[in-house]
Amino acid sequence: MTCRGLQKSLVLTPDDFRSLPVKDVDMKTRKRRVLVVALLALPALCLLLLAVSWLSNLAAPSGPQTADRLEDLDKARIAEALHLRGNLGDQVWPGWGAASIPAIIYNEAYAFLVGLPDPADGWLTVPRRMQEGGPWERVPDDDFLGQPYYRQPLQAGGATPQSYTVLVGDVWASSFMTRDWMLSSLSRQVRDDFSPLFPHWWFARQAVGGSDGYIAGLLHEAFHAYAGATARDRLVAAETAGRNQEQAYPWEDEALRASWQTELDLLQQALRAESEAESAELARQFVQQRVSRRQAAGLSAPLVEYERWREWAEGLAKYAELAIWRAGATTPTYQPSAAMLDDADFSGYAGFARRWQNELDTLSKRAGDQGDGRFYYTGMAQAFLLDRLAPGWKTRAFDEGVWLDDLLAQAVE
Helix, strand or coil, rough: CCCCHHHHHHCCCHHHHHHHHHHHHHHHHHHCCCCCCCHHHHHHHHHHHHHHHHHHHHCCCCCCCCCCCCCCCHHHHHHHHHHHHHHHHHHHCCCCCCCCCCCCEEECEEEEEEEECCCCEEECCCCCCCEEEECCCEEECCEEEEEEEHHHHCCCCCCCCCCCCCECCCCEEEEEHHHHHHHHHHHHHHHHHHCCCHHHHHHHHHHHHHHHHHHHHHHHHHHHHHHHHHCCHHHHHHHHHHHHHHHHHHCCCCCHHHHHHHHHHHHHHHHHCCCHHHHHHHHHHHHHHHHHHHHHCCCHHHHHHHHHHHHHHHHHHHHHHHHHEEEEECCCCCCCCCHHHCCCCCCCCCHHHHHHHHHHHHHCCCCCCCCHHHHHHHHHHHHHHHHHHHHHHHHCCCCCCCHHHHHHHHHHH
């Protein structure tokens, strides 16, 4: 039936009115009018959504204006990450703020290196120490904070420094994508996976978030570099355990998942507890639940160590990421770099409280993960609990044979 035919069929005649009580006539008339309006409005709504999606995708930039050098906003974000860590990093982790940590930032075409004069060729991956890349060249007619910086082209379909830490010669450096490339690559992936009509640019912006979170992400990788420089053998062992044991871990075991869910819920509740006594009691239950879970699942010693290594490596880096963001948001005397005033996506770390609640909500939803994403959250959660229950714990955290869950167990004994 056409829309015109449908409208005609819904028109009331005088006979209709005579055959129905007044109340029934009014009620049926209203219902038919609502139905007509809804049917006519639906195509208009669809067209409106398509138009909004189309306009959103039109806003997507085609790429950096100058792919062969860092743009001003790239430099501003890197400089703010250095400024934030230099001012508040030692509050998060003793020694981290003062550490000299070069950074590699890359887009779709080039990798850039800042903070390291006369760098050795390329970079070495961790833990395999595979040589990647080639010679670094000084970026002509440009500088970063008054100092030269370096670049090299990335080969099409070749290796990138990825988002982690690498060695440039014998120097530990952090590695991360530029924010624009992060947005563009995610937008393209969503567009290709769904439809060009899907609001892929809007989705990418929601997923990546603002510059505050990007800066915290830069510092997540800088903490990996600090861990490598400070406790090299431990970081290499953590990465090796991840490569060797991830496939052997019983991700599909339903009983294990259920036990993990209890564990995650206890961690979440302990972090949200209002009093230290309540937090300590919930942390104690978490420790007991963890022991019971491992025993019931019959986890081998290498698989238990796999959990602990990934919590140590990625959990501590996630802790540093959120703790430095919180420090930026809650330190009244801290002033971000002046260049960040030109970044419309930067809010001066004001969004931390919302991000923290989102992270706590996510924590209890990781029981079904396959891969080490779960351990980012459990390691981070234990680190924040240790801040509350055992403030001196960081002096031991890089020592041989020290695990986060052991430190927490000792704190609640």
